Amino acid sequence: MxxxxxxxxxxxxxxxxxxxxxxxxxxxxxxxxxxxxxxxxxxxxxxxxxxxxxxxxxxxxxxxxxxxxxxxxxxxxxxxxxxxxxxxxxxxxxxxxxxxxxxxxxxxxxxxxxxxxxxxxxxxxxxxxxxxxxxxxxxxxxxxxxxxxxxxxxxxxxxxTVINLVLMMGLTGLAVFFLFSFFNPTNLVWDKYYWWWVVHLWVEGVWELILGSILAFILIKTTGVDREVIEKWLYVIIAMTLITGIVGTGHHYYWIGTPEFWQWWGSIFSAMEPIPFFMMTVFAFNMVNKRRRNHPNKAAVLWALGTAVMAFLGAGVWGFLHTLAPVNYYTHGTQITAAHGHMAFYGAYVMINLAMISYAMPLLRGREAANSNRSQVWEMWGFWLMTISIVFITLFLTAAGILQVYLQRFSDNPMPFMEAQSKIVLFYDLRELTGLVFLIGLVVYIASFFVGAKEAEAKTDGEEVVTA
Amino acid sequence: MAQAFTKAMARNIFYGGTAFFFLLFLALTFQTHSVVPQRDNHQAISDLVAKGKQVWEEHDCIGCHTLLGEGAYFAPELGNVYKRFGNSTDAIKAFIASRPENGVPGRRSMPQFHLSDEELTAVAEFLKYVSGIKTSRNWPPTPQG
Missing domain, CATH: 1.20.120 (Four Helix Bundle (Hemerythrin (Met), subunit A))
Structure with missing residues (x-):
């Protein structure tokens, strides 16, 4: 600090x-x-x-x-x-x-x-x-x-700096698009149409600028890679985000009374939305591989790499799973959506926040660079417990969603909603149990702030790493 | 990335791409505005329907149900409930009015909202209006929602 x-x-x-x-x-x-x-x-x-x-x-x-x-x-x-x-x-x-x-x-x-x-x-x-x-x-x-x-x-x-500029654009966008929350016409089609200007243009638009800039900041700090390289990556990633994500809003305009042409625009552009997330994964791993120093805050690096991977899986892969109009016709508004929502939010936005907190908190609390080894071990246990839990929560909800789609929408004799729900309760049981593991992970994570607080800071393995 | 690809080029792709695709999005929105009136059932919107939408919102119905597939996934889709209930607003009103105060043991239950008759009529008319919105491929796929 x-x-x-x-x-x-x-x-x-x-x-x-x-x-x-x-x-x-x-x-x-x-x-x-x-x-x-x-x-x-x-x-x-x-x-x-x-x-x-x-x-x-x-x-x-x-x-x-x-x-x-x-x-x-x-x-x-x-x-x-x-x-x-x-x-x-x-x-x-x-x-x-x-x-x-x-x-x-x-x-x-x-x-x-x-x-x-x-x-x-x-x-x-x-x-x-x-x-x-x-x-x-x-x-x-x-x-x-x-x-x-x-x-x-x-x-x-x-x-x-580019990081500040991109962050400022993301945060400004967050505020500007929130203004659409005040627009609530009686006409349901327009209500829904502009409601997405808050929700979609946040999480699949400007929030990704915030995510990208914070990730870039953490990577500069923890890897020591040249700022020019990182900023170039940042620009390319956010360019792909908005090039695909803005028109990609169309994947919400399939079934709400909006015209058919959105099925093409929405499918094609949102099918490309995983690209910036994939680039983010490549970016994070590349920068860590090219690191000029080993940062003693290993937990922060783990969160940074984790968010890159999990955002790609949750937002990218699980988003793509149901984004094409012919698929979405069946999956729209089912547990498939819930599955995607959980892993996307955790992977992209929970983890980037925890990455930043992980990087900054030791410094804010007066450490030179990192927490003690013991504290970091606890934090990393929290990371794995929460991350593995969210993977399984997503898998269970996906299974529930597939069954729901089949029973309620796809089979020859579609079942009423509540009847279909009663058939898939096993997966809700499993989801809840996994949720308890997540909570344990969260408790361990919070404990990491108190454990080993009086112990010496973690040291790096070597002062400098050989740069390739 | 290759040295030939500079930061300035990346920046220009970002600004240019964002501007271009945002304008494209606005153009598609403009086009949407010209088409939607043929399918949004706006002619059915009355003061009663407007009141019904407010009743819908002020009881946070979307917190359990989906409406045209958006909302929570805890309770049935209601975009087509008017049709599912035999094209009857009375059936919708009767259902809402008869929810047991303390729920059903062990099962999900809709709260008893103590709506007035006017509110019941309004929310039923709102759901009737929604069922008249022409969705692509007549979504939802089945009457069960």
């Missing part, structure tokens, strides 16, 4: 991990409701618990992105953050607004939350992932503007 103001990142990282725990606990609750339909009913219906699970995910990832930005922007710009006080203030506002909203989901019937926050004045609630009351959405905009001003002015003041 070179600049005092980078320290604000720590707050954001701690909050991110705390909310991550909440996300997983609620994941286990709704996973249980798939098995025992009356679990916690009627006190906590599935829809409210699911909103907690998904909204906590989104909020903690954004906390993580903000923390990453507050850490890496000053370091890249070679200057202190212009307004560290604003970053602290916004942290508490964002946390309070987020917590209040989540508590509202848990303790109030959703309709009461809508009434309490006067949804009727500007109805934006009740759409998937955008369940937040309108007032919360407005709060998010305020926080985002203050955040962008803070890092934007810091970038303007200091050294301009």
């Amino acid at each position: 070179k600049y005092q103001s980078q320290q604000v990142a720590k707050l954001y990282f701690i909050a991110a991990i705390g909310l991550f725990v909440g996300q997983i606990l609620f994941g286990l609750i709704i996973g249980a409701q798939y098995i025992w339909g009356d679990f916690l009913f009627p006190q906590l219906p599935f829809n409210q618990a699911r909103a907690v699970h998904t909204n906590l995910l989104i909020v903690w990832l954004i906390f993580g992105f903000m923390g990453a930005a507050y850490y890496l922007v000053p370091e890249e710009a070679e200057t202190d953050l212009v307004m560290p006080w604003l970053a602290r203030l916004m942290f508490w506002i964002f946390l309070a607004a987020g917590a209040a909203t989540i508590l509202g989901y848990i303790f109030l019937p959703y309709a009461d939350l809508a009434k309490l926050t006067h949804n009727e004045l500007w109805p934006t609630m009740g759409r998937e992932f955008l369940e937040q009351p309108t007032i919360t959405k407005l709060g998010i905009v305020v926080v985002a503007l203050a955040f962008l001003a803070n890092i934007g002015l810091t970038i303007l003041k200091g050294r301009k």
Whole structure:
């Protein structure tokens, strides 16, 4: 850590991990409701618990992105953050607004939350992932503007690097496309059409810019490879991301009342969406192979390589699995979608956040470069437990999805939804058990922050590695 | 990557490619706007349907159900529920109104939302309107959704 103001990142990282725990606990609750339909009913219906699970995910990832930005922007710009006080203030506002909203989901019937926050004045609630009351959405905009001003002015003041520029573009895009969440026409086709401008253009668009720039930053720091090389890769990757991903939005426009031509545009372009993810994998492994030094923070390198692989598998491969229109005709809105969602979010966005936290946290806590060996061993156990769990969760949901498609949509006598669900409950059992392993992995991961905290830092095997 | 391929070239591909494909996306959106009115059943949208959509949203129905395949996967698809229920808004209303307060032991159950008759009518009319949206290949594949 070179600049005092980078320290604000720590707050954001701690909050991110705390909310991550909440996300997983609620994941286990709704996973249980798939098995025992009356679990916690009627006190906590599935829809409210699911909103907690998904909204906590989104909020903690954004906390993580903000923390990453507050850490890496000053370091890249070679200057202190212009307004560290604003970053602290916004942290508490964002946390309070987020917590209040989540508590509202848990303790109030959703309709009461809508009434309490006067949804009727500007109805934006009740759409998937955008369940937040309108007032919360407005709060998010305020926080985002203050955040962008803070890092934007810091970038303007200091050294301009490609990483900062790409990160800034990604974060600006995040804020800009969020504005479509305020557009909610009665006409369902347009509601859905522009809803995807938030959801798709986030996760298959601008968020990938954030992912790419953070990954590039970590790789520069941990491998010592020349910045020019890394920046060139970064440009090529994000170019492919947006070239394929923007028109790739069309894979959501197959069955919602939009015209047939989207089946061609959507299929062709989204079939190419794995390309940038594959390039990211090649990039990460290439840079680590060409490293000029062995960084003592092995855990951070593991997370960086892990995100490159898992993003490709989850977003790339599992996305491709059901992206072609003739396939999607059968799989749309089934457990196949859920399978893809879990591995894609974990691989791309959870892991990049944990990679950044892994890299930055030791420095924020006063270490020279890395945690002790023992702490890193715990962290890597957390990595493997969580990562292997998500692989199996994805496989079980994929199996459930294939059966669901067959029973409900493909066989000669299509079964009603609930009957089909009762036939595939075995896979929900397996998913829930695997979810418990994930939770254990998360506990081990969190323990790694406390284990070996007083022991000496890990050392590198050799000072310099021979460069090829 | 080969030395002949410079960072400046990569940057230009990024900016040029993004601009080009975003404009293409806008053009396709524009084209969509001209075609959708023939299939979106907008003529069925009334004040009652608008009210119904608000009832739908304020009870977070999408948190369990899918609607045209989007939403949660915990409860049945509702884009075609009007047809599945024999083209009857009364059947939809009766179903929602009769959900047991404390659920069904061991099974998934829809909450009892205590909707007024007007709200029930509105949400049923909304679902009827949705069933009239012309989806490609008449998605969903079967009446079961």
